[in-house]
Amino acid sequence: MDVFQDFGINLHQILTITTDNAANMIKSVADLNQELNEEQAVESDEEQNVDHLELMPSDLVSSGVQSIRCGAHTIQLCVNDVIKTESIKQNIDTCRSVSKKLRTTYYRSMLKNGGHKAAFIDCITRWNSTYKMIERLLLLKSIITSLGNINAELYLTENSWTFMTELVSALKPFYTATLKLQSGKLCFSDLFIILMDLDFEVQNLPENELKVMFLQALNKRKTALLEGDLFTAAIYLDPRIRISLSASQIVTAKKCIESLYKRIQCLKDRTYEHKFIDTCPCDDNDKPFP
Known part of the structure; x- marks a missing residue:
């Protein structure tokens, strides 16, 4: 947090941090979000007449920083x-x-x-x-x-x-x-295409022990890499692979994009610079989806 402040970076401007899969790297992003949440709680207590400032679990995807694992x-x-x-x-x-x-x-x-x-x-x-x-x-x-x-x-x-x-x-x-x-x-969605191509190629290898071992390893590792609402939103925005999403995933993607849109709108307004991002009032006409 101190480093961000030294360089004049608002933490709400940071959407993701890409790291390797080491436990300490994943935990560092979680610790960063915890510090952010504690700071927001203090600011909310100090605000007057701020009934609309409320931390909801569903807001965390857009208010916090997500850890993205390196492909x-x-x-x-x-x-x-x-x-x-x-x-x-x-x-x-x-x-x-x-x-x-x-x-x-x-x-x-x-x-x-x-x-x-x-x-x-x-x-x-x-x-x-x-x-x-x-x-x-x-x-x-x-x-x-x-x-x-x-x-x-x-x-x-x-x-x-x-x-x-x-x-x-x-x-x-x-x-x-x-x-x-x-x-x-x-782009983010290219990761999905590359991994699906990889999975297809491995499945089409001749039957042997190595093929089975590599498929097991790939299936074990790729789940954590491809999960998350942001990744679903990235797939939704890519016309090449949007068809791969289910109806429920499309709904999730749209909600995520709308939430990110409101986050950007709030960042544009300096008066909301120190307030919780997802609580910014958004006019119905400003919503990206009908």
């Missing part, structure tokens, strides 16, 4: 839920050992002289680098198979190659979705 970080958690399981981790460790061996001076020179691309070593905290590492091993499969007949450290079983093929196929939709979320020209 890219949520996708990262989905992937980590799978690749950090012990069985998957062991297979990835095997792939990493081969990549490290291929990065030594001798084998790196051999690959270069043969016109092959160099092996790639991942950063274990960046799943997309693990995806690229295994993708590169698949590209080098023929030469690795030949070298594996000479050097046991480079030998990979057919089960290992099958695992790599299935993992790259499963990770590719997540990798593509992450790249889309890095665009500088996205």
